[in-house]
Amino acid sequence: MHSGHSHLFIPGPTNVPEAVRQAMNVPQQDMRAADFGDLTLPLFDGLKRVFKTTEGEVMIFPGSGTSAWEAAITNTLNPGDKVLMARYGQFSTLWVKMAEMLGLEPIVVDVPWGAGVPWKEIGRILGRDKDDEIKAVFVTHNETATGVVSDIEAVRRVMDECFHEALLFVDGVSSIGSLDFRMDQWGVDLAVTGSQKGLMMPAGLGILGVSQKALAASKANTMRRAYYDFADMRQFNKDGYFPYTPPTPLLHGLRAALGLIDAEGLDNVIARHARLAEGIRRGVAAWGLDIVAEHRSLQSNTVTAVRVPDTVDAREVLRIAYEDLNCSFGSGLARLAGKVFRIGHLGSFNEGMALTALSLAELALVKAGAKVPLGAGVAAASGWLAHGAQTPDKLVLAAE
Template structure:
């Protein structure tokens, strides 16, 4: 029997709000109709608010965050260009791999998984680059594989301290719309996200925000591109159209998602993600377990990667959750496979949903042989949430019967 809800606590795709699902249940439209821009032009404008940019240009690609990565590279750099990158998880690794396969000369700093972008080392290497050979600096804002958030503002300070003109690329796939991100203030030149994380949509949109500086760099780029061409996208999107068939239903869903985001308020959403993540972390620590993120400064507010005891295989924990308790947790990837499982806590969720994730994880851990006290993590998170919510509420006014 499969009564009730199947629980999804992977770090993406995330849960889709009912309002967003309903918005996508529309008939197909004529993508060349004269009123089509009434749907699309406000989307481009409102996405700029999510990226916190007034001067950037937003492109929406039918694809994924990975496609937007490729668009960012292929439209602003040239084969043989030297770029500074760091690798500290599966997704930062994949970005390095893409850069190499596209013909860039990658100066890659390997960092222990559980740490983030090495800002001090970035500054040292940028300062040593007197000839300006480094054309771009890449930073993975939130490494989903290890639950690590890096200091993008610190990377900008490193660039400025070195007086370096390199472009700043940021992977914000699992951060933008959930964790504080400020494109203009931090001097980010190319910021990438996807529809299936904080935007609470199905996978299918790769979204890229591009600074004026990056658009200037585009004029000097000769790398091969076709589908991801800035020229084609810019020529069409300024009038509200696309150079190829757009995913119209997803765009209707994006409209509903953005409406929900603005209704709650982006700053409130960022605060909610911190509050929910803290509750999960209280639960993990009550189990006597630790996070993959090595220090508190790295803790992610969108995903917690939890290290299991040495005698436990995290894959068994994940399998128990899925087969016994109808709960999906994120798997450990690459170097941390079998060593961690991940609880995604981003997008459309609340305190009680996080408590459900912890309750299922407790049972799954115990079934796998972990010596975790039943109810300990849930109780710790409950007290955190109760205190946080009480601290933000006005006293209840109870009327006499």
């Protein structure tokens, strides 16, 4: 038995604010009542602000972000369609697997885990596709397994430069609501996220932003689907209802979470994530350890994947943190197992939590046999958080 608080520093599910937890403590209600739209209709508008879209529509599916992945594919593509996918981490790998399971024909570009989306290669491949045989491009915006964020705007630019008509699918599960994401400006056709990351809720909602181009595609495709059908969702959603029983407590939680984002201001939320992430990274650097992201421009502001020394098993660091220190960090996934542990720093996260994460990680590392200087990570992060920039513009300048 542990005394005190449990510490959750995984990249999802994230910590749920008390206001959101209390908002979900509601009795069940009639989801066909005349006033149900009073709860639900503002949620769609609030999510559109988070996705930064005025032209697209937002749909809420009961399920995790993976359910929204499946809905995006089954409503807009056809069996046998060629799709262009980059694979540079566990979640981009899983998206390739889903595409294959649903009968698509992925053209896969593999790059090292730690690199970002190879947008130049995507441009070259699309440029050679003179007959538009490739129907979609899939990009993981923030690869949660490696702590790498990719340039979606660059992908859209190369697509436009070769006048390609492919749909642009973006996995924003660990970015939307935490990182700068601009659905309309970047020409994203299907944007996927889940409730358990930047939206500061339990898992249970798969949320999908859909462009008008994607909606048009959904009316002509032939892939089978039932539960995830766009047409049914749109028919019911326009009045605030769902084609099946929705998880009403989660919808109440979503209303509270969107209220917190609005109160802080989305741009301020994004800046907070950037400021705290820089503190975490400076702490890791003070330990003398590397992170998985290959270049500063690729470093995620929602999760940092830390490489442990060769003499240390990251699984032992995780075990000690959990069993001895009442603390959870993210594990290294697939080929990174035993080599990496991950610090999640997204959603409801502040300076005290950042410093706590670093201090407990230091203890776990030392107990696991790593020769890291105790206190160095916290000191480096504190120096940044005390004297570093407080606004997005200054943050860039101070980090250079």
